[in-house]
Amino acid sequence: MDERLIKRLIATIKCGTCGQNYQEDHVEIVEHDDDVWFLNVFCSCCQVKSLVAAVIKREKDLEAVNDLTGAEVSRFQHIDAVNGNDMLDMRDFLRSFDGDFSGLFSNKES
Numbered sequence: 001m002d003e004r005l006i007k008r009l010i011a012t013i014k015c016g017t018c019g020q021n022y023q024e025d026h027v028e029i030v031e032h033d034d035d036v037w038f039l040n041v042f043c044s045c046c047q048v049k050s051l052v053a054a055v056i057k058r059e060k061d062l063e064a065v066n067d068l069t070g071a072e073v074s075r076f077q078h079i080d081a082v083n084g085n086d087m088l089d090m091r092d093f094l095r096s097f098d099g100d101f102s103g104l105f106s107n108k109e110s
């Protein structure tokens with residue numbers, strides 16, 4: 001997918017800290033693997049940097065978005081939304097993360 005389009009899409013997201021939209025110029029693509037994109041975003045308003053993970057599917061793949069089993073649908077419907085503790089866990093993870101996304105993805109078969 002076109003990187004410019006991805007940046008434009010991410011620029012529609014609001015900063016979690018101050019609520020301002022990100023700007024395309026402050027979106028940096030870190031890595032992507034098929035539909036999964038990792039992006040560094042920088043909020044010019046409050047100067048906060050964040051790592052965004054996004055699953056972005058092309059229109060012809062939309063069918064797959066709904067390709068969940070009944071059990072999966074009910075599982076995802078009833079899990080809690082991301083909360084402050086999740087963010088703290090992610091912060092701890094990122095502190096020790098060495099940036100090896102390839103290794104991260106190749107070891108997640110469990």
Ligand SMILES: [Zn+2]
Pocket residue numbers: 015016017018019020043044045046047048
């Ligand atoms: Zn901000």
